[in-house]
Amino acid sequence: MAKQFFAESELTGLHPDANGVMPPVAYSLRGPVPQMFLVTVSRDAKHVGPTVRTVPMTPLSWVPYTMAVTVSLEDSVVVENLRQPGAQCVLAEPTRHMLRQLTICSRRLPRGLSEANVARFKLMRSLYIDVPGIADCPLNMECTVEHLETYHDHLIAFVRVVGGSIDDSVLFWERQQIVNLFPTNDVDTIVDGQGNVVKRVAIMGDLFLCPTFPCAPKQGWYGTFDQWMKELREEDYLSRQEYETIIAWHARWQEILAQPASEERSRLQRQLTDVCRLIAQERWDDVHSLLAD
């Protein structure tokens, strides 16, 4: 496959124009990213509705459940709201039916006007924080701001989910149906045939199952190598002798791992690579032949 390479200076050339539209290849390089409605409020501004902004999300950790949202430093209203001591926010997931609201909440209205009203969002109380959620969104996450990083020309807010709510009408939907509804992924911004700037989003489509045992530990994620081999032995994919050979290789490998110049290390590296590859590909006859040698 022929490749087109971009040096750093060429990447610099893929800058957005005055309307925020980047060359198509820039979007191909970054891929579509999950987006949320970020709801914040200013504690100082009485009688001001919440600010709702469309932001990209980056996952951080599961326990506790944290994620990062990115806001341009030029978005002074949201930046100030996030920088308030003890700041809170709601992350509400947009659906495929909220395209107009995505457009509206991408616009920064003059300070003090609420995008929630312009977008005709129905707001609702949150249970664990003071910032309201968006009742129209099937899923709202109530968050506290744990950490802020100024990074290039953006503010990265590390937020911690402290509770959430879901529309009960989707509660028992199949996962495929759920991911076909929300959230949306920010794909690109283009100029359409009439010369208008248009944002495009996508929604999840096809789903695929990864392989499972025997070409992975029964547990899946976080299973260990030795446990996986033991399971293969217990299920008769490996004979006792084959199992013991692999475990011995592994033990010896760990002993000489820090000896990169060792010939034995190179040999063991090849052997372990081969046996792992053949097991992962479920080529059992080849596994037996390799271990018999």
Next chain:
Amino acid sequence: MGGYYRACPIHGQLYPKSMGSHLAMRSHRVIVNGYTLLRVDVVQHPHNILAPDVCGGDIGSLSIGGRMGRLYYSINELLKRPVLPGISDRTQIYYHFRPARPANLVVTRDPLSGDLNVSAGTYGVLTEYPLTIGLHISKHSFDTARNIQGVGTECVVALPTRHQIRETWYTALPIPRGIFEGDIAGFTLLPSQAVSVPGIAECPVNLECRTEMVKDWHTHYAVFLKVVAASIDDELLTHDRQDIIRYYPTYEVDDQLNIFGGSIERLGVNGDLLSCPGFPVDARRGAAAPTEEWIGDLQAAGYVSEADATTIKGWLHSWRDAEARGNEAQMNRLREPLTRALELAAWEDWPALHDHVATMQEGKA
């Protein structure tokens, strides 16, 4: 019905103070797919106003959904992973609250031996220009966590396709340190231009990255990477965006149960490409244009009259002036007419917008 599915909303003792008497709640038990749930309907408050103590102030025209039933979960309930053996959660709440995340294969080099490593993970885009991406590396992903531990560390983030599901999974296997998962997956190394770590030739996009920040973050490391060079398959340069997003990247969607009670990773790709409405819902130049320019575009295209556009722009000018001066009384006068005008424009209700502006002008007169 066990506690896991218990709805914990709005029932009297949970909301004793803040709900006050402003909202009417009705709770009743409903049966959904054989599960008994506590359903709470929030009944429209006659004035559409929440109690002032909710957000530090009167939050304007905040209204409550008429018949929306919502189930609230504490964080402890959200963190209960349903794939644990013996727990079958038909609601899949754990996954609903975790949006599908774009998947990547990150190639790193072991600082001890120089051995290569490739691991599956997920990423987010932090900034588009310059292109920077965020990785969250589990402390259980020992190899990657060890190999990306300092500012300046180099790596390649490769984006896998829908045809590399099996190969992606291979890179998530618990292979011993020093054994290159790329060899197990049958990947070909792609020499990089700007970093010492190679990419993966079979992946359509390879992002050559330098680490700019590593933060120890609970169970993970948050890693900020700057893309210093990149490559993309030539043929993708001419492909339709719809085809591209159905091809790559893949996303980590959820786990399914295998017959042993363990998990099977499930990946996905994007499906439908949807266009958000542009002009006249927004300015012709999009969100980058000032709101005044949007109103000007509407006038130029004949959606609003010159008189109406002048009035709305006048409100905007007065609003900005009042906001800059801290003139709250003026802002309070302008908030409703201005918000309503922008709302009607955003929802393309032109006759109502004209009537609204006329009514406001008559009132003023």
